[in-house]
Amino acid sequence: MQAFNFTMPTKFYVGCGQVNxxxxxxxxxxxxxxxxxxxxxxxxxxxxxRVVGLLKDAGLEVSIIDDVEPNPRDVDIDRQxxxxxxxxxxxxxxxxxxxxxxxxxxxxxxAAQNPGDSVRDYLAGGSKSDLxxxxxxxxxxxxxxxxxxxxxxxxxxxxxxTINHDKPGVGHDLLMPSVSIVDPDLMMTMPPSVTRACxxxxxxxxxxxxxxxxxxxxxxxxxxEAIRLVIKYLGRAIENGANDKExxxxxxxxxxxxxxxxxxxxxxxxxxxALGHSVGGQTNTAHGxxxxxxxxPYLEMTWDADIERHAKLTRLFGYGDDTxxxxxxxxxxxxxxxxxxxxxxxxxxxxxxGVTEEMIEPMTDSVFQTMAGVLNNSLKPFTREDVIALYxxxx
Numbered sequence: 001m002q003a004f005n006f007t008m009p010t011k012f013y014v015g016c017g018q019v020n021x022x023x024x025x026x027x028x029x030x031x032x033x034x035x036x037x038x039x040x041x042x043x044x045x046x047x048x049x050r051v052v053g054l055l056k057d058a059g060l061e062v063s064i065i066d067d068v069e070p071n072p073r074d075v076d077i078d079r080q081x082x083x084x085x086x087x088x089x090x091x092x093x094x095x096x097x098x099x100x101x102x103x104x105x106x107x108x109x110x111a112a113q114n115p116g117d118s119v120r121d122y123l124a125g126g127s128k129s130d131l132x133x134x135x136x137x138x139x140x141x142x143x144x145x146x147x148x149x150x151x152x153x154x155x156x157x158x159x160x161x162t163i164n165h166d167k168p169g170v171g172h173d174l175l176m177p178s179v180s181i182v183d184p185d186l187m188m189t190m191p192p193s194v195t196r197a198c199x200x201x202x203x204x205x206x207x208x209x210x211x212x213x214x215x216x217x218x219x220x221x222x223x224x225e226a227i228r229l230v231i232k233y234l235g236r237a238i239e240n241g242a243n244d245k246e247x248x249x250x251x252x253x254x255x256x257x258x259x260x261x262x263x264x265x266x267x268x269x270x271x272x273x274a275l276g277h278s279v280g281g282q283t284n285t286a287h288g289x290x291x292x293x294x295x296x297p298y299l300e301m302t303w304d305a306d307i308e309r310h311a312k313l314t315r316l317f318g319y320g321d322d323t324x325x326x327x328x329x330x331x332x333x334x335x336x337x338x339x340x341x342x343x344x345x346x347x348x349x350x351x352x353x354g355v356t357e358e359m360i361e362p363m364t365d366s367v368f369q370t371m372a373g374v375l376n377n378s379l380k381p382f383t384r385e386d387v388i389a390l391y392x393x394x395x
Contacts, residue, residue, distance in 0.1 A: 001216075001217055002216050002217070003216075004216035004217065004218055004219075004266065005266070006218055006264045006266060007173070007264055008260075008264055009176050010152075010153065010176050010177050010178065010179065010180050011025075011178065011179045011180070012152075012153075012179075012180050012182065012256070013025075013179070013180070013181045013182070013183075014182040014252070014253065014256065015182075015183065015184070015249075016183060016184050016185045016245070016249065017183065017185060018181050018182065018183045019050070019051070019054070019143060019181055019183040019185070019186060020054065021181065022051065022054045022055065022058075022141070022143070022181065023054045023055075023057055023058045024058070025141065025179050026054075026055055026058055026060055026091075026093075026141065027058050027059065027060060029090060029091040029139040029141070029178060030060075030089075030090020030091050030139070031059075031060060031061060031090055032060060032061040032062070032063065032087070032088060032089045032090050033055055033060055033061070033062050033063070033089065033090070033091055033092070033093050033141075034062075034063045034064075034065065034083070034084050034087060034089040034091070034092045034093070034107070035048070035051065035052065035055075035062060035063070035064045035065070035066070035092075035093045035095055036065050036068055036080065036092055036093065036094050036095065036096075036100050036103040036104040036107060037064065037065070037066035037068060037095040037096055037100060038066070038068050038095065038096025038097060038099065038100045038145070039066060039067050039068055039069055040066075041096065042066060042095055042096055042100075042145070043066055045189050047095065047145060047186055048064070048066060048095065051093070051095055051143065052064065055093075063083070063084075063087040063089055065080050065083060068096060068099055068100045068103045069099065070097075070099050070284070070286060070287075071099060071158075071160050071167065071280060071284050071287070072099050072102060072103045072106070072158075072159055072160065073159065073160045073162050074118065074119050074120045074123070074159055074160065074161055074162055075162055076103070077103065077106045077107060077110060077119040077159060078110075078118050078119060078120075080103065080107050081107050081110045081111050081119075084107050084108075084111045084138075085111055089111075089138075090138065090139075091108065091138050091139040091140065091141065091178075092104040092105075092107050092108045092138060092139075092140050092141070093140075093141045093142075093143060094140065094141070094142045094143065094151075094177075095143045095145065096144075096145050096146070097144065097145060097146035097148055097149060097194075097198060098144075098146070098148055098149025098150075098151040098158075098198075098287065101142045101144060101149070101151035101152055101157075101177075102149075102151055102156075102157035102158055102159070103157075104140050104141075104142065105137070105140055105142075105151070105156075105157040105175050105177070106119055106157045106159060106170070108137040108138040108139065108140045109122075109134075109137040109157070109170075109172075109174070109175060110122075111137075111138055112135045112136060112137045112138055113134065113135055119159055119170075120161060120163070122134075122170055123159060123161050123166070123168050123170060123370075124166065124168035124369060124370040125161075125164075125166070125168075125369060125370070131170070131172050134172060134174065136174055137174055137175065139178040140177045140178055141177060141178060141179045141180075141181070142177040142179070142180040142181070143180075143181045143183070143186070144180070144181070144182055144186075144252075144255070144256075145186040145187055145190070146187060146190055146194060146195075146198040146255075147187060147190075147195075147198055147199055147202060147237070147248070147251040147252045147254065147255035148197070148198025148199065148201045148202060148255060148287075148288060149198070149201060149255075149259070149287065150202070150205055150255050150256060150257075150258045150259020150260070150261075150262065150263065151259060152177060152180035152181075152182060152256065152259060153180060153256050153258075153259030153260045153263050153264070154171075154175075154176075154259050154262060154263030154264075155171050155172060155173055155174075155175040155176045155263055155264070156169045156170065156171040156175065156263065157169065157170055157175065158170075158277070158287075160280075160281055160284075161281075164366070165281045165282055165362070165366070166278070166281050166366045166369065166370045167277045167278065167280050167281035167366075167370070168277070168370035168371070169277075176263075176264070180256075182252050182253070182255075182256050183252075184245065184248040184249045184251075184252045187241075187248045187251075187252060188241065188242055188245070188248055189242065190241060192238050192239070192241065194286075195234075195237050195238050195241050195251075196234075196238050196288075196344060196345055196346065197286040197287075197288040197289050198255075198286075198288055199230060199234040199237060199238070199251055199288070199344070200234070200288045200289070200291070200292060200341075200344060200346050201258075201287055201288030201291070202226060202230050202234075202251070202254050202255045202258045203226075203227065203230045203231075203234070203340070204269070204272060204273065204276075204288070204291045204295070205226070205258035205259070205261060205262050205269065206222075206223040206224075206226035206227045206230070206254070206257070206258045206261060207223070207227060207313065208262075208268075208269040208270045208272055208273055209222075209223045209258070209261040209262050209268065209269065210223040210224065210227070210309060210313070211270055211302070211306070211309060211310075211313075211378075211379060212268055212269065212270050212377045212378070212379075213376075213377050213378070213379060214266055214268055214377055216266075219261045219266070222257045222258075222260055222261045223257075223258070223261045224312075224316070225254075225257060226254040226255075226257040226258045226261065227313070227316050228316060229250045229251065229253065229254035229257075230251070230254050231316060231317065231318065231340070232250070233246070233247040233250045233251050233254070234247075234251060234344055235343060235344060237251050238344065238345070268373075268374060268377045269374055269377065270298075270374065270375075270377050270378040270379070271294075271298055271374070271375050271378045271382055271387075271390070272291045272294050272295055272298050273291060273371070273374055274367050274371035274372075274374040274375040275294050275363070275367055275371075275375075275387065275390060275391065276290035276291040276294060277290070277366075277367075277370070277371055277374075278363035278364075278366040278367050278370075278371070279294075279350065279353060279355060279363060281363075281366060282355065282359050282362070282363055283353050283354045283355060283359075285353045285354070289346065289348065289353065290353065292341055292346040292347070292348050293348055293349050293350045293352070293353065293394040293395075294350075294390065294391075294394045295337050295341065296334050296337050296338045296341070297334075297390055297393035297394050298390060299333050299334040299337050300334045300393075301380065301386070301390065302378065302379055302380045303330050303331060303333045303334060304330065304331075305379035305380045306330075306379055307326050307327055307330040308326060308330075310329070310330035310333040311326045311327075311329035311330040311333070313333055313336070313337075314329045314330065314332045314333045314336045315329065317333075317336040317337065317339065317340050318336070318339075318340075319332055319335070319336035319339060320332055320336070349394065349395055350391065350394045350395045351395050355391075355395065357395070360388060360391045360392065361388075363391060364384060364387050364388055364391065367387055368384065368387075375387070
């Protein structure tokens with residue numbers, strides 16, 4: 001068995017009604033909280049008011065930024081950091097999907113660094129991207145309202161560089177949240193389109209972690225369970241999420257498992273995510289959807305890199321039978337992946353996302369500039385020509 005290590009410094013509160021724990025938890029981290037909430041939705045759904053009420057009942061002051069857009073940008077983070085400092089906040093609370101959680105992490109991190117620094121300095125290619133001598137961030141509480149990015153369980157935040165349209169991740173052990181609340185009750189009103197885009201991201205986190213060079217016994221156990229849960233419950237959550245609490249509960253748990261796998265489990269993701277980030281940087285598409293066009297072509301290129309693992313995925317996806325050899329099952333994996341995407345309404349092309357032929361070269365540049373480590377975690381090596389070919393097959 002391959003040696004591995006992991007750390008779980010975050011306190012997790014998982015289950016329906018767990019958001020109510022905030023009243024007792026938040027005062028441990030200061031007297032004034034800055035809530036970073038997803039734009040419009042958290043206020044419209046009443047979730048922002050509920051969280052602010054819990055904080056005020058605990059005797060805390062609250063400052064609010066509820067303009068967090070999908071795929072947060074460097075200029076937004078810099079502005080929000082100045083708000084945090086000017087308001088004299090002690091910690092951040094991310095409320096919403098991955099963008100809100102990443103914003104809370106990024107603001108807490110940047111507010112603790114040198115005055116005048118931009119988050120762009122810490123992104124790939126920036127003057128401080130090596131993250132040497134960074135200062136300890138302010139505490140972060142993550143309250144996820146989607147089952148998607150797993151950001152509540154990772155040491156990463158992802159920010160779009162508005163100068164070159166790269167979408168790199170910044171990762172450091174200090175970026176783990178202090179507390180993460182995973183309350184499926186907050187996900188019941190998530191619309192089908194968001195449920196789909198977020199839920200398919202859970203599948204990719206788990207599947208890519210299982211197919212990564214860095215996969216290990218710990219991540220395998222979590223990844224396989226997350227895949228099983230997504231296959232069983234995502235369709236139900238999309239079709240009847242407002243009434244199917246069981247589906248929401250298990251998708252929420254699958255999401256957190258996926259985050260643990262790619263975060264503290266240290267398995268990471270592979271070329272699907274590496275290329276998908278560049279698609280998001282160019283098109284501002286919902287992150288989960290950026291991987292959908294890439295998945296089948298990727299598996300067509302790599303299924304023979306590990307016959308046993310791809311065969312297992314085929315069976316988990318609900319394809320194949322006991323008469324087939326491992327080789328036959330593995331070879332069927334791309335077709336099985338396509339069937340899964342069709343089942344969840346995610347069988348799309350890059351053209352559907354607005355990608356043009358002219359974008360392929362800059363997207364390829366971005367992959368190697370910002371996501372080379374992820375790309376190299378794939379079971380097969382990828383050259384520049386391979387990346388371009390994968391993009392073209394996904395059009």
